[in-house]
Amino acid sequence: YVGDGGTTGGDDQGNAEISEQELREIHLPPFREAIERGAGSVMISYSSWNDVKLHANRYLVTDVLKDELGFGGIVVSDYDAIDKIDGREDFTPEEVRASVNAGLDMIMMSDRHEKFLDYLRAEVESGRVPMTRIDDANRRILTKKFELGLFERPFAQRDLLPEVGGEQHRALAREAVRESQVLLKNDGVLPLAKDGKIFVAGKNADDIGNQSGGWTISWQGGSGDVTEGTTILEGIRRSAPGAQVDYSRNGEGVDDSYQAAVAVVGETPYAEYEGDRPDGLGLDDEDLATIAKLRESGVPVVVLTVSGRPLDVAGELDGWNALLASWLPGSEGQGVADVLFGDHNPTGKLPMSWMRSFDQQPINEGDGQDALFPLGFGLRYPS
Incomplete structure (x- = not known):
């Protein structure tokens, strides 16, 4: 405040x-x-x-x-x-x-x-x-x-500790993930077929630390296996056991035999102070190279941004077939897969205006600036 x-x-x-x-x-x-x-x-x-x-x-x-x-x-x-x-x-x-x-x-x-x-x-x-x-x-x-009730019950209710992180909690977390996904672009490639051949790439596809962000276990968070849960790649494989799902972090091995390629890119963990990015909010060189390799194969490319804020993607958006803002899904990456495969129609709406360029920051509803995606924007799949 x-x-x-x-x-x-x-x-x-x-x-x-x-x-x-x-x-x-x-x-x-x-x-x-x-x-x-x-x-x-x-x-x-x-x-x-x-x-x-x-x-x-x-x-x-x-x-x-x-x-x-x-x-x-x-x-x-x-x-x-x-x-x-x-x-x-x-x-x-x-x-x-x-x-x-x-x-x-x-x-x-x-x-x-x-x-x-x-x-x-x-x-x-x-x-x-x-x-x-x-x-x-x-x-x-x-x-x-x-x-x-702290005077009547001053101590923690420790008998509930075994339930923390249990199936009920993870089911609720997965529900929160799928309801927070915001579909920003889709030329028809989504939802993905569960019996197809899918290629997955990107530094955030199989990294639970990256998809959890900062203030997870430690202050600034960290990449890698910092906690238990399901990565987005694991969620994709669990949601579509009948599909052929191949993965390479940098996109190596992709070809035109795949129905779609999913690039899971974006930010690595940060909290306040360390998360300041005064020089821009674009994708890093690794992300851009990974997406470029997927595009070279000629297959439709679905981009998932894992980030704590809108990223500067307007310059690349025309080359993507779909864009899904996945934010920081935390431990339950299968909630992202629920939306990718159409088990859940995306319902998320932007809680802020999404910049057309970094120079527009700060950008707010009603300030006269032309946003790339306005406050409240969010697509759904055709019925």
Whole structure:
């Protein structure tokens, strides 16, 4: 909260140099909707709005979030974020005062908790942080603990641990995957036949780490077998046991005997900061070379983008027979195959405008820019 998606240049922890009207029209509505649906906590962004750090912005935290939107839950800081208010290492009494008086109820810290408490006590005793602010924070935290039943049931229900990652959970995850697939182009090659001869290629076809993205097991995620599950290639083979499915990461071995070639390309794992790509969001050289090899065979080419955001593909799109935005399907790659073979008609719709070129960023509905695919776009198969 709020506006970290509108920072200049898309910089993580950057500065949203936008008007209040744009902030309210573009960035505030999701928070209003979440609050109306009962969200219990809101985390403040590392970023700034017109050079003022959000963690010190009383107007946006207290006046807008708490008072105007009526948020009655807990406002929590991001990880060690109060350290960053003045742009220097470590935190100061002034940063403690600024963040708490801005309206933060809970401060997330990696260490130095005693130091923070000493500073806060001194600020309260001096009157620079009023007790009414402390009472408000405690009231909000205690209320949520009561609502969650933590005083009656303070410990985790460990008898449910064996069910985590079980068949019921994976079935639900697979359903979420297939319902999130967005079909952006299709000249008739999809859905694929289950008794055909299919070639699969691409660095994201058989890599569960890549299809899971960041914040999976580790902060930035990682390629390879980072967790249990089904890759997209494995899902294709399971969904079409009667088909001949051949695979090569770089497309080596493809020829015109195949009914279709599926290129699973896109991004490798990242989380915030490491995911900044200020120089562009196009496919990398490996992806482009793989797709080019498939096209040279003369068979129809279906491109699946595995990514956490829209990619800059307008320059290549004309040469593809179909494009499916698969986002980050996580552990259940068979949900992607459910759509490829028509077991599930694609129902996903774009939750944002898809850029025609990187130069259009940021692009939003109603800003007058000509998107490659508009907000809400998503094709279905003919009945």
